[in-house]
Amino acid sequence: xxxxxxxxxILDDALxxxxxxxxxxxKKMVSALSKYLAxxxxxxxxxxxxxxxxxxxxxxxxxxxxxxxxxxxSAVATCVRSIEEITTLSxxxxxxxxxxxxxxxxxxxxxxxxxxxxETIVNNMTGDSLTAEIRQPIREALQRxxxxxxxxxxxxxxxxxxxxxxEGQKYARLTRYAMTWAQDGILQYDGQIYDQFRTTYGxxxxxxxxxxxxxxxxxxxxxxxxxDGKIPxxxxxxxxxxxxxxxxGMNIATTTSSFCTYRGGWxxxxxxxxxxxxxxKNE
Numbered sequence: 001x002x003x004x005x006x007x008x009x010i011l012d013d014a015l016x017x018x019x020x021x022x023x024x025x026x027k028k029m030v031s032a033l034s035k036y037l038a039x040x041x042x043x044x045x046x047x048x049x050x051x052x053x054x055x056x057x058x059x060x061x062x063x064x065x066x067x068x069x070x071x072x073x074s075a076v077a078t079c080v081r082s083i084e085e086i087t088t089l090s091x092x093x094x095x096x097x098x099x100x101x102x103x104x105x106x107x108x109x110x111x112x113x114x115x116x117x118x119e120t121i122v123n124n125m126t127g128d129s130l131t132a133e134i135r136q137p138i139r140e141a142l143q144r145x146x147x148x149x150x151x152x153x154x155x156x157x158x159x160x161x162x163x164x165x166x167e168g169q170k171y172a173r174l175t176r177y178a179m180t181w182a183q184d185g186i187l188q189y190d191g192q193i194y195d196q197f198r199t200t201y202g203x204x205x206x207x208x209x210x211x212x213x214x215x216x217x218x219x220x221x222x223x224x225x226x227x228d229g230k231i232p233x234x235x236x237x238x239x240x241x242x243x244x245x246x247x248x249g250m251n252i253a254t255t256t257s258s259f260c261t262y263r264g265g266w267x268x269x270x271x272x273x274x275x276x277x278x279x280x281k282n283e
Contacts, residue, residue, distance in 0.1 A: 017074070019179060021075030022171075024070040025070035026164065026174050029134075030164065093273060180266065184266060205233060209270065219265075236256045
């Protein structure tokens with residue numbers, strides 16, 4: 001199995017764990033919040049303001065206890081471990097595609113990149129991003145309903161609908177976001193190593209590799225078809241401009257310096273590997 005295929009397998013295994021852990025966390029959050037709402041001060045099944053403030057203050061604690069008591073923390077740990085495994089594989093990819101270059105990986109500062117990316121993954125999956133997409137919306141909805149004197153049952157149903165998978169959706173809310181944070185975190189780490197190599201050694205082309213499927217983005221189709229997956233570096237800015245104008249899903253942070261990191265955008269599974277000559281890789 002090639003190092004590229006090994007990276008894909010590590011990613012798939014990590015995403016399976018994230019899906020399992022997120023689904024488990026969702027069930028536990030729905031259950032815990034439903035039970036907690038039943039304890040709020042109420043009159044005839046409707047919230048009352050008096051005494052509700054201290055209950056609202058504990059919402060984040062209830063959510064945290066539910067998540068921490070699920071398989072989700074184990075899934076986050078799996079993502080962190082995957083970064084360690086991918087480090088060696090990313091280096092093998094660069095070596096295989098640039099066999100004539102003696103690469104000094106210490107010069108690339110891989111350990112610093114690894115540390116920073118682990119922090120990003122953990123923060124997204126347990127910190128600020130989790131707060132923005134899960135904790136804060138739930139807390140704000142509860143505050144609104146308490147102030148409005150809404151029914152406890154309506155609020156419980158609203159939160160369950162907010163968290164659970166809805167008709168037409170493939171994943172529940174946490175699962176959807178967590179899988180994006182995990183996939184982008186892992187593959188962007190792989191790409192950061194490539195970008196560092198490219199800027200350090202001054203490569204001339206980008207090998208854009210991967211499959212074209214039904215929902216492939218226009219820019220990914222273009223880069224594989226128009227250039228046969230071999231993009232000259234001096235065409236890179238024009239291609240990024242094209243993608244922002246005519247493509248979809250591009251990460252706003254994408255520049256010529258970060259192209260290998262962000263590639264075709266959010267959740268893109270293509271690889272962008274810097275090389276000196278487009279056909280240099282040993283077959």
